[in-house]
Amino acid sequence: MRTFVSAVGVILALLLIAVAVPAAWVDANVVKEDGFVRMAGALGKDPDFQNRLTGAAVSTFESSVQLPEPVRNLAGDALKGAANGMQSWSDYPQAWEETVRNSHRLNFGGQTEESGSPTALLLDIAPLVRLIRDHFASSTGITLDVPAESVVTLGQPSQRQIVERVSAFAPLWWVAALGAAVSVLLALAAARRRALVFVFLGLGGLALAALWSTTADLAVSSVQNLSSGNSVAELFKQEFLESSRSGFGQWIVVDVWVSAAVLALGFLGWLVAGRRRSPSANRATTAR
Template sequence: MRSFVSAVAVVLAVLLTAIAVPAAWVDMNVVKEDGFVRIAGSLGNDPDFQRRLATAAAANFQSSVDLPEPLKSLAADALGEAASGMQSWSDYPQAWEETARNSHRLNFADANQPEEAVTPTALLLDIGPLVRLIRDHFASSSGIRIEVPAESLVTLGEPSQRQLVERVTAFAPLWWVAALGAVVSALLALVAAQRRSVVLVFLGLGGLALAAVWTAGADLAGGMVGSFSRGDGVADLFKQEFFAAAKAGFGEWITFSAVASGGLVVLGVAAWILGARRRSPSA
């Protein structure tokens, strides 16, 4: 009976860990604003993404204002400069961070409001701060300050994907429940086991198996993201680059989990060898 209880507890600990670790990573790095901004911040250093983003911001600026004919040639020069070199401006990093924060609030903050207060919509990227950045540089070069919309939205995904984000926002912060259950199950397995060294070995092997499953799952999710192409250069590139950065960040957690699991296996084998020596007649 003790062996049966210990085996069930090991399986339960592994299954709960399989849920807790990805949910904890998503909560800390995607659902929470600072984590999202940290991951999105790395996108601002990608030259291709910067170029497309600057081009999109320049196009939004041009479409949002109605310039007199004498100013159009001047504006064309300014927009061309913005599209080709906006990422070199000293105030670009701050504008990109504000873009990431605004976009996070659009896609995640409303999911925490009552259902009747949420208007179903697609996933959005707000490049308004970049449009205002172009406006400010245009004003400094021409002396003419033009009002632009407070938001300049780029659609990232369909309403069904927005609904998925809302579910993730609701359930990811509950990762600690699964984590607590995994810890309690592991302790129960150790207490009930006749040979704790065997429990350590199986917990470690389960952790190594989870690392492989998480890696395969991340690769599969990457393929699914690639299939959600909308034909919009900025939107598609943002999704691909953001997921690549997220995958790299979660990969660090997978590596740590694999190393910790390998340590449990080594510890369990060492404990089993020591125990076997103590039980031998020669000892």
């Protein structure tokens, strides 16, 4: 019975860890705003993505304002300069970070009525449009009003539903982690040979690393096959998925090292316990 209870504890702990670790990563790097900004912030440095993003911002600016006829040629030159060199502006990084934060709030913190697509994933490029407006005003002396939000659709309603479920359940990762800790303690308390508990936990952790790696690859591949219908959105999606895969891969590497250490500790304890039992067994045999 003790062996059975211990085995159940180990299995339950591994199942809960399999859920808790990915959920904790998603909560820290996707659901939480600062983590999302860290991951997506690097996308603003990608040259191809920058070019498409600035092109979309310039197009949005042109379509959202009414330019006086006498300054159309001047405006054309100014907007061409913005499209070609906005990434080099000193205030571009701050505008991109604000873009990422606003987009996170739209997708994870509730959407506004102006977004126009309450069931889709959105990228709000309004900070970049305002950046173009400010530079346009400094070069022409003309101040124009631009929309408070300028959104680019990133996904479909089904993807929006996935985001809503993730944002609801990922923060509860600690419940699974607490259950895993209790299960490990139960397994250790019931085990006749505690070293074997560490051995199986280490082996299970290595198996989970392989499972997470395979599942992450499949998830990235399946999401990449879903079309967003927008070149900017497609590039954002691809780069963000690659960043996510790389970030979670670092957690998998940590799991491999921790699991290997636990496995080594279990084998060491098993060998030590075996040596302690051997003299007792020899004395019992001699007595008989």
